[in-house]
Amino acid sequence: MKERRIPKETIDRLPLYLRCLNKLIDRGEENISSENFSSRLNLNSAQVRKDLSYFGDFGTRGVGYKTEKLASEIRDILNLDKSWSMALVGVGNIGSALLTYRGFDQRVFEVEMAFDRNPDLIGEELNGVEIEDVNNLVDRVSEKNIRIGIVAVPAQAAQEISEKLVEGGVTGILNFAPTLLDIPDDVQLAQVDITKELEQLVYYLQK
Amino acid sequence: MKERRIPKETIDRLPLYLRCLNKLIDRGEENISSENFSSRLNLNSAQVRKDLSYFGDFGTRGVGYKTEKLASEIRDILNLDKSWSMALVGVGNIGSALLTYRGFDQRVFEVEMAFDRNPDLIGEELNGVEIEDVNNLVDRVSEKNIRIGIVAVPAQAAQEISEKLVEGGVTGILNFAPTLLDIPDDVQLAQVDITKELEQLVYYLQK
DNA sequence: CAGTGTGAAGATGTTCACAGCG
DNA sequence: CGCTGTGAACATCTTCACACTG
Incomplete structure (x- = not known):
């Protein structure tokens, strides 16, 4: 070794x-x-x-x-021998898909909390997770000791939300918003950028 | 230059x-x-x-x-000066999120067709797109001259579906299934692998 | 004279080729 | 004898440093 x-x-x-x-x-x-x-x-x-x-x-x-x-x-x-609970922010198209997604091993990754700012969604339950008010994000995330946050809000809100997640004690962020997040060096970032993937894809489709 | x-x-x-x-x-x-x-x-x-x-x-x-x-x-x-119409396969969690996703520029990328194998979904309309029977995929995709296919089916079905897309004349595939697709060299592949991103993320979260 | 365009140097990642071990 | 583990060679990408130009 x-x-x-x-x-x-x-x-x-x-x-x-x-x-x-x-x-x-x-x-x-x-x-x-x-x-x-x-x-x-x-x-x-x-x-x-x-x-x-x-x-x-x-x-x-x-x-x-x-x-x-x-x-x-x-x-x-x-580090897949531990279990990682995650907080999802933004229960729109992609957010709600993630809440019900069966793709990842449930014993390792679990969406434990979900937040949105839409009053119609707050209080609703989806796949056993209650959607909470995004205004309580910082407190609730730190209370529950969540280490991973998922950003599934529109691009304009993504920076603000990621700052709140960090304030709540999150050390890793999975970002679905098509925007560059400016976060502290000690917070890890993973980006899922669908538009970018498509744009690159069509570059290679020219003949 | x-x-x-x-x-x-x-x-x-x-x-x-x-x-x-x-x-x-x-x-x-x-x-x-x-x-x-x-x-x-x-x-x-x-x-x-x-x-x-x-x-x-x-x-x-x-x-x-x-x-x-x-x-x-x-x-x-x-190549974003053209408009690219896409065929979506698999209208589950992620698939339906993509059908209603506002993230990409509608003038450039548009989901024009959607397929599923679930009889309850076939014939339904989502965001102006009728969900068609996946058995008609090859014919319908080549009929409409679609060049991009989106694979949003479970991992086990992904290889088969991508082969059908290629048979239908698609030259680019955006794959959401957590699996390696084996496709011809002249077909371009873009991969969105959420589980992989999470697994990498937590590697860096160890201290 | 500020800021581009670009060879050359440096850093990082991949592949070769083979010694060495089970 | 087959396949791992790994220095060394190679390939690719990034950064430096500066000539050159609008």
């Missing part, structure tokens, strides 16, 4: 390795080689080995990696 | 430049320097100049860039 700085691209790929492993485990496969791995994810096998070796010597020479063991190691590395 | 290959990171940033420019134009600013630009987007000013210079000499030495002109150039480069 080396002590070099870990490239963010490596962190980017860990969730993909994990997904691939889960599929293999479901199928009963016990081992996988970096070569097999890399062909499933279309990348170079040396890449796979290097990525994994940043965190330890997980493989066995001449054999490969044990699927179960490696999956568990990666979950550990990514 | 140079003839070097354009880094994909540069394409990545173009939508951000455009957004920033639109804000400035709204405010009535007529010029912007690479320095000013870069501080708004937190990147290096040489980066901005280099990115833009791949496509032409848009700036004026001693002055900067004309906001209107540069915005128009970038729209051109990204």
Whole structure:
């Protein structure tokens, strides 16, 4: 195991390795080689080995990696062994979709609170979560010790909301608004930018 | 103007430049320097100049860039001067959110068709779009000459659906399913992977 | 003379190639 | 003998630094 700085691209790929492993485990496969791995994810096998070796010597020479063991190691590395409760702000199109989304592992990620400023929504319940007044956001988030905030409000409101989330003690923000958030360095940001993805996509569609 | 290959990171940033420019134009600013630009987007000013210079000499030495002109150039480069109609597949949580999403410029991107396999949804109308039977996808997409498909179905169905979209003549796919699609090289892929973003986010939340 | 455009230097990430271990 | 782990070579992207121009 080396002590070099870990490239963010490596962190980017860990969730993909994990997904691939889960599929293999479901199928009963016990081992996988970096070569097999890399062909499933279309990348170079040396890449796979290097990525994994940043965190330890997980493989066995001449054999490969044990699927179960490696999956568990990666979950550990990514912090998916804990459970993370999240506060959602903005229960519009995307917000309400997220509240009922089944895509993420419920044992790891859970939307525990939801906020909106629309009086018609406040007090309503969606998927077992009561929608609260966004004016109480700071207090409620810090009260419940929430560490992740999801910003699903219109672009104009996104900066203000993210500041409130940070004030409430959140250390990670998942932003769906198509805008750059200005947040402290010690708060982590992940961006889901649908418009940007589409705009890039059509660039490559020109002939 | 140079003839070097354009880094994909540069394409990545173009939508951000455009957004920033639109804000400035709204405010009535007529010029912007690479320095000013870069501080708004937190990147290096040489980066901005280099990115833009791949496509032409848009700036004026001693002055900067004309906001209107540069915005128009970038729209051109990204192909946002055309209108792109899209076919949405899967009208569940995320799919229906996208059908009513106001985030993207309606004159450029429009969901023109929607498909699902749920008989209860087929025939319903959402935001002016009739939900059609996914079994007719290939024919209908090629009939309407759709070039972009949005995959918003569960992971297990995503590969099959993307193959149908390609068969229908789509050349770009925006995939929301948390799975790697195996598609022909001449079909462009953009991925919106919420779970992956969250998993990466919590990696950085460890202390 | 302020600010662009761009070679050259530097930083970061990927792939090769192979020693070495199980 | 097969496959990992990893230095070294290579490729790509970013930043520096400055010539040059409106």
